[in-house]
Amino acid sequence: xxxxxESGGGLVQAGGSxxxxxxxxxxxxxxxxxxxxxxxxxxxxxxxxxxxxxxxSTYYADSVKGRFTISRDNAKNTVYLQMNSLKPExxxxxxxxQDPTGWGTRTxxxxxxxxxxxxxxx
Numbered sequence: 001x002x003x004x005x006e007s008g009g010g011l012v013q014a015g016g017s018x019x020x021x022x023x024x025x026x027x028x029x030x031x032x033x034x035x036x037x038x039x040x041x042x043x044x045x046x047x048x049x050x051x052x053x054x055x056x057s058t059y060y061a062d063s064v065k066g067r068f069t070i071s072r073d074n075a076k077n078t079v080y081l082q083m084n085s086l087k088p089e090x091x092x093x094x095x096x097x098q099d100p101t102g103w104g105t106r107t108x109x110x111x112x113x114x115x116x117x118x119x120x121x122x
Contacts, residue, residue, distance in 0.1 A: 002026040002111045004096045009116030012086055016120070020081040022096030022113060030054075033104030034072055034079040037112065038092035045095070050104035051079065059105060064090075086120045094118050 008020040020036070035050035049070040050059045058070055069082040079096060094116050097109040 002098055004098060004111065004113030006094065006096045006113045006116040009094060009118045011119045011121065014086060014088055014120055014122050016086050017082070017084045018086065018118060020083070020094055020096075020116060020118075022079045022081075024077045024079070024096075024098060027098075029077040030074040031102060033099030033102050033108060034070075035059075035097045035099060035104055035106075035109055036070065036079075036081045037095045037097055037109070038090075038118075039095070039115075040089075040092040043092075047106040048094070049081065050099065050106060050109075052104040053102040057104065083118070086118075088120045088122045090118060091120050092118060 003025045006022045033052050036048040037045050038048050039045040051070045055072050067085045072079045096113040098111040099108040101108045
């Protein structure tokens with residue numbers, strides 16, 4: 001049984017930065033792709049970014065390209081999301097996700113954490 005625990009959310013002004021972390025347990029972390037999704041009030045959950053098992057391939061939604069960076073540390077069972085130049089439209093609950101195929105592409109995720117709130121004020 002996988003457990004994904006996110007942290008690092010909070011309130012930030014537009015243009016600011018936040019770094020989210022997600023610690024995974026219960027499975028061999030380095031076998032799995034990892035990613036981040038988000039869900040804003042009244043909207044469906046959407047893919048933000050993914051990273052393959054080794055960290056060698058990353059994928060981003062167009063809305064965050066050039067502003068967000070995903071990375072992972074397999075020795076620490078942790079995936080990170082560095083968010084820069086934040087905008088009010090980035091406000092959402094951010095969920096860590098795990099992909100059993102290892103590829104980290106947007107359609108492969110099967111497990112999600114409980115989420116962490118990110119609020120960007122204008």
